[in-house]
Amino acid sequence: MSTLAAPADDRQTLAALQPIDWKLPIVYGVLALLALVGFGLAAPGGAQTTFEFATEGDFFTIPPVVVPAKATAIVLGLFCAVLAAYATWAARRRFEPGTWLPVCFGVLFMLAFLTWAGAGNGLIATTSLLAGALALSVPLIFGAMTGLIGERSGIVNIAIEGQLLAGAFCAAVVASAAKNPYVGLIAAPIGGMLVACVLTFFAIRYWVDQIIIGVVLNVLVVGLTNFLFSTVLSADEATWNTREQLPNLPIPGLRSIPVIGEVLFDQNILVYFMYVVVFALQFLLFRSRWGLRMRAIGEHPRAADTVGINVNRWRAINTILAGGIAGLGGAFFTVGSGLAFGKEMSAGQGYIALAAMILGKWSPKGALFAALLFGFAKNLGNSLSAIGAPIPPDLLLMLPYIVTIFAVAGFVGRVRPPAAEGVPYRKQ
Structure with a gap:
């Protein structure tokens, strides 16, 4: 009996010797204090916040919810404080409480923030806020899946920014020439794959530092697309750079679900394909021979x-395949959103996609939620500016990048990248 109990005792001893990680409890505590004091006690007395949920075509109408701003924010702040205390207790016991804790804490904190920001400033349209967040997250999700496949295979792909931009350019030009957005959607992955081919050629054939290659490729794609935009596209916009948009394809029945129906099931084919990519990668990465090989060559x-x-x-x-996925993400900037191509329209989204991949711990499911978080932060700034929230406009513009920094620094916890990422393989 003592022999069988020894391994369990050893594990308990090793766990007790591990230093306590106070990073997450501190972050939760600071945010809970902000929610309680900054959003709750500082909310104007007597003001009310109105949340709107109804949209046309829903199965049933949800009436607007009006809440007293100060009392509601204080209660939400107290719930955040309880979760922060639980995180502290879990850290002292040296165990991870699971993903439910950051999810619940994030929802409560965001509700407290919205209650404070919307106090006496008009309606907070919940469905529009979520729909805009999903739209802004689409390129990030495609980019995060691209980085995930590359790094799981051992290739650090800093060139996601360039692949998104190349996909946007190819989609816009081909769709304009063919007068058909679906043709542009077919061309978009080719642009991303071409950039990936250059990356793999130098990284695998000549063992060049992958981070340097990625940065150089980003600069190259920006310069090349800017040159072509200023010469070819600007000279004949009617032929090469018109607005071609993928039509929305609402799913009957599902589209009428209140709140989430319009958000998830009234989208174009590119968004639906994004759902397929995420779920397929989540399954294939951990349940298929291809995924096993990918993880093996990365570890x-x-x-x-x-x-x-x-x-x-x-x-x-794998890296070239991932480049095609990034090209599809770039297509959302143009044919997915009904916009003509513009200079540097990817606007750093590739780097935020890398942050989403890290925050998601190199997991498709985790990267999805991280990308949605960043997209929500960006759309939140736009929505709060529209209702005149008591926040400086410049701070609202900084909001998604602030969330990126704090999320990666405070909420990731212990993460371990694939052991062989960025290391060229030299066959003996």
Whole structure:
């Protein structure tokens, strides 16, 4: 009996010797204090906040919810404080409470913030806020999936920014020439894959530092698309740079679900394909031979080589495939949103996609929620500016980047990237 109990005792001893990680409890505590004092006690007395949920075509109408701003924000702040105390208790016991804690805390904190920001400033249209957040998240989600496939395979893909921009350019030009947004959607992955081909050629064939290659490719794509925009596209916009938009394809029945129906099921084909990509990657990465090989060449390529896996070939295939996914993300900037191509219209979204991938711990499901968080933060700034919230406009513009920094620094916890990412494989 003592022999069987020894391993469990050893694990308990090792857990007790591990230093306590106070980072998350501190972050939760600071945010709970902000929610209670900054949003609750500082809310104007007597003011009310109105949340609107109804849209046309819903199965049933949800009436607007009017709440007293000060009391509601204080109660929400107290709930945040309770969760922060639980996080502190969990840290002292040295166990992770699970994903439910950050999700619940984030929802409560955001409701407290919206209650304070909307006090006496008009309606907060919940459905529009969520729909805008999803739209702004689409390129981030595609970009995060691109980075995830590359790094799981051992290739650091800093060139996501360039791949998004190349996809946007190809989609706009081809759709304009063909007068058909679906043709542009077919061309978009080609732009991303071409950039990925250059990345893999130098990273795998010549063992050049992958971060340097990625930065150089981003600059190259920006310069090339700017040149073509200033010459070819601007000279004949009617032929090469018109607005072609993918039509929305509402799903009957699902579209009429209150609140989420319009958000999730009244989208164009590119958004629906994004759903497929995320769910397919979540399954294939952990439940298929392809996913097993990908994780093997990213974690221990020499061991994978010994069982007959061609490491460099699979790294190239996966990275080029991921480039096509990034190209689809870039297409959302143009044919997905009904916009003509503009200079540097990706606007740093590729780098935020990398942050979403890290925050999601190199998991498709985690990267999805992280990208949605960043998209929500960006759309929140736009929505609060429209209702005249008591926040400086410049701070609202900074909001998504502030969330990016704090999320990666405070909410990731312990993360471990694939062991062989960024390390060229030299076959002995």
